[in-house]
Amino acid sequence: MPIIARTLTQSNQLRRRAERFLPGGVDSPVRAFRAVGGEPPFLSRAEGAHLYDADGNQYLDYFGSWGPMILGHAFPPVVRAIQQTAADSSSFGASTAAEADLAELVTRAVPSIEKLRFVSSGTEATMSALRLARAFTGRNYIVKFEGCYHGHSDGLLAKAGSGLATFGIPGSAGVPDQIAQLTLTLPYNDTAAVEAAFATHKNEIACIIVEPVAGNMGCVPPQPGYLKTLRDITSREGALLIFDEVMTGFRVAYGGVQELSGIQPDLTTLGKIIGGGLPVGAFGGRAEIMDKLAPLGPVYQAGTLSGNPLAMAAGIATLSHLEQNRASIYAQLDQTATAVANGVAAAATEAGIPLTTNRQGAMFTWFFTPNPVRDFATAEFADTNRFAAFHRGMLDRGIWLPPSQFEAAFLGAAHTTDHVHQTIAAAREVFAALKP
Numbered sequence: 381m382p383i384i385a386r387t388l389t390q391s392n393q394l395r396r397r398a399e400r401f402l403p404g405g406v407d408s409p410v411r412a413f414r415a416v417g418g419e420p421p422f423l424s425r426a427e428g429a430h431l432y433d434a435d436g437n438q439y440l441d442y443f444g445s446w447g448p449m450i451l452g453h454a455f456p457p458v459v460r461a462i463q464q465t466a467a468d469s470s471s472f473g474a475s476t477a478a479e480a481d482l483a484e485l486v487t488r489a490v491p492s493i494e495k496l497r498f499v500s501s502g503t504e505a506t507m508s509a510l511r512l513a514r515a516f517t518g519r520n521y522i523v524k525f526e527g528c529y530h531g532h533s534d535g536l537l538a539k540a541g542s543g544l545a546t547f548g549i550p551g552s553a554g555v556p557d558q559i560a561q562l563t564l565t566l567p568y569n570d571t572a573a574v575e576a577a578f579a580t581h582k583n584e585i586a587c588i589i590v591e592p593v594a595g596n597m598g599c600v601p602p603q604p605g606y607l608k609t610l611r612d613i614t615s616r617e618g619a620l621l622i623f624d625e626v627m628t629g630f631r632v633a634y635g636g637v638q639e640l641s642g643i644q645p646d647l648t649t650l651g652k653i654i655g656g657g658l659p660v661g662a663f664g665g666r667a668e669i670m671d672k673l674a675p676l677g678p679v680y681q682a683g684t685l686s687g688n689p690l691a692m693a694a695g696i697a698t699l700s701h702l703e704q705n706r707a708s709i710y711a712q713l714d715q716t717a718t719a720v721a722n723g724v725a726a727a728a729t730e731a732g733i734p735l736t737t738n739r740q741g742a743m744f745t746w747f748f749t750p751n752p753v754r755d756f757a758t759a760e761f762a763d764t765n766r767f768a769a770f771h772r773g774m775l776d777r778g779i780w781l782p783p784s785q786f787e788a789a790f791l792g793a794a795h796t797t798d799h800v801h802q803t804i805a806a807a808r809e810v811f812a813a814l815k816p
């Protein structure tokens with residue numbers, strides 16, 4: 381598995397040009413590779429499990445556009461659906477049949493969702509779900525957990541994992557204290573902290589929003605019984621439970637974490653996979669709650685491009701394929717992800733490098749720490765310098781990992797056993813070079 385002599389001449393030119401017009405040369409901060417060093421390649425195309433940069437270098441993709449590309453890039457049915465739909469116009473700003481088609485697929489997969497509304501990003505989905513939860517309960521406080529990321533709306537940026545963890549930013553500048561104060565941020569996987577918050581703020585907490593398997597501090601699954609306790613406490617206290625399944629929906633299982641755990645939230649937010657790589661989000665839940673939305677109810681929420689026909693078409697093509705091949709695809713994803721996660725972990729052990737591997741289905745993180753990672757505090761023990769060196773070494777060998785210790789890796793249905801072997805061989809070399 382030799383180091384590939386990559387030239388990044390084109391990429392570097394494109395980056396310098398982008399930096400003239402875009403802050404940091406990017407439209408989303410983690411893309412700038414600041415946490416891992418080195419120059420981010422500019423991508424020009426992708427197919428199946430492989431990415432190609434502007435200089436023609438090939439990479440095996442372990443981030444899948446941060447989750448959506450579960451069927452691989454340029455999956456022919458998705459490409460066809462987008463092309464055929466575009467020929468009939470890319471936007472109307474009026475209703476089309478496709479919205480109910482995708483909604484029906486989603487509700488069939490996620491039975492706790494009786495009704496839903498489409499938006500254009502995960503951020504919009506969580507932001508709107510919170511507004512709805514506050515209106516439904518008549519309460520103002522929300523509970524979120526350290527290291528969980530729910531998009532970048534003002535009230536959700538406290539200790540929000542993902543890019544903020546990557547850059548060591550506790551919250552964001554520009555969020556008024558008055559707004560931040562309404563967000564109670566508690567440690568993940570700690571039920572006593574939740575009890576205490578509800579005791580202190582009796583009848584004031586509108587909802588708990590949680591990544592039911594966390595992915596934005598790296599992959600951190602819930603402890604046994606944790607989600608059930610969140611369900612019990614919110615039911616008892618008259619608060620809503622919101623599962624943010626933007627990442628986990630159709631990823632850890634077709635029906636998301638709620639299928640795996642059997643725990644039903646009041647509201648669910650979705651995104652990523654349901655748009656098949658186009659910009660989509662959705663929030664949904666019990667009809668009684670969803671019917672508070674305008675035009676039926678008093679909660680305003682709208683979007684010029686919401687339910688966009690191209691996005692609906694890509695989503696329908698993706699979910700129909702997943703639904704029809706559900707058993708085989710998720711079994712294969714689990715098998716491939718287990719093989720690569722454990723294979724790389726074994727290579728680290730051989731090299732004497734302490735590594736903790738967390739995985740849930742085709743979503744996993746190699747934490748450079750010997751200790752179990754069960755919340756943000758334990759995730760932060762990870763050696764981010766060592767992760768950065770690992771990331772660079774893997775990239776030099778044509779393996780593209782997410783560019784931060786605090787982002788989950790993904791693989792998709794296009795990943796094969798050969799790809800897994802290639803990855804493990806590359807990791808073995810990188811670990812040998814990293815040896816203390």
Ligand SMILES: *Cc1c(COP(=O)(O)O)cnc(C)c1O
Nearest residue numbers: 501502503529530531624626627
């Ligand atoms: C990606 C993500 C979001 C935000 O979605 P965007 O489409 O990037 O706005 C929200 N919640 C979770 C759990 C996510 O992984």
